[in-house]
Amino acid sequence: MGYSGRILVARSDRALSELPAVRGVVALEEDMLPGGWRFAKLDGDPGGVLRALVADTEAPVLTAYVMDSDVADVQALTPGGVAWRAYLHEETAREYGAPPAPYPLDEVLRRAVAWSVEAGLTSSTVALEKALTGRNVFVEDTFAELLGALGLASAAPGSAR
Template structure:
């Protein structure tokens, strides 16, 4: 899944050409999301270059877990697992950042994206254990200010 600010569908951006978009949605304030049939190499920095804006991706495995990564044009990045315990059970490497740092980086990412997020809302979203990780991802997008007015 990709989330980026763009005035055109994400599937039309050079970074994802050639990868089928299974569905696309318009979020708020120029933000869009796309579910792709594949995981293009180097998509995060390429999308940042295409859009000139912060980007967030999530690789979802069997609706059980998601590897979420984000990057800004200024180089700020963060990464976290949704349903972290499940990710580790599947053999994912340990998270690259401690939770406090993830919260700090994700909040800074939101600021650079002109969104409003609080560490409390982000922590609640990261800790949620919905049956389907896609629901947890939707809660993360809401906590970042991508689905509701900021």
Template sequence: MGYTGRILVARTGKPFEDGNLLGGGNLFEGGSLLDEIDLGSGWRWAQLDGDARGALAALVAETGMPALWAYVMDSDVADVEALSPSGGGWHTYLHPDTAAEFGAPELDQSADEVLMRALAWSAEAGLVPDPEAVRALLTAHNTFAEETLGELLAALGINHG
């Protein structure tokens, strides 16, 4: 059985700790922090249980930086949403064939639009993306959706290390 929960990726400059990034407010209301990884350059990966409603928008507002999160279902598929301070954002499914098998609703954005918005999101974050790698990862299928998400982050310019 794989992981089911939310992964939040943001440039916070400090650990998520118990969700106390928002002036003492609990960022993870509705969920709790299971694991945290320092991705370098201030970027953090937080693995949560529960939903943490509003955390993505709150982090973007608090940090002034783009952020994304993914809801992972049994490590088979990830529903990814990204936001930026300028109001730009994108939404996609990693492992889209599996998402379709699970009956996920059709996305509002075409694959090309997701690619363009993801590249703009990356640029707004001050990152240097690899457009061809991003394009390939939007339709890739690894054993674990979390692995595909990690590869997508690297393609967007968030390099671990």
């Protein structure tokens, strides 16, 4: 049995678990990423956390709801309103009964690059497409590849490795 819960990635001077958007939810793991970004793996899923965390940090935010380390519903938002959503391990998402992805891959790529630009990062469209369509044994490893493709880090804490 794998991990199920919400992963948060945001730029913040404070621990993400201390922010109002996350109060009352246990952080199983919380680490720093380069450039003032933070990574938190939560025990559970606080409702409405994406918009609330953008408001708390006044910075772009990326979240992933992970189900049994098999699939992740990734959502991103910036203060400027750039939003995107995609499934990692999309075929597995369909097997779990998830609704269809809200955007086709080319639109996700366009929005993800715009998200990265607003975040002050340098992304790679080729690496983004590879991460969004790739598959690892653990979706946390695919998520780490996505972070790297967005320009955040080459790997994230909490990956299954």
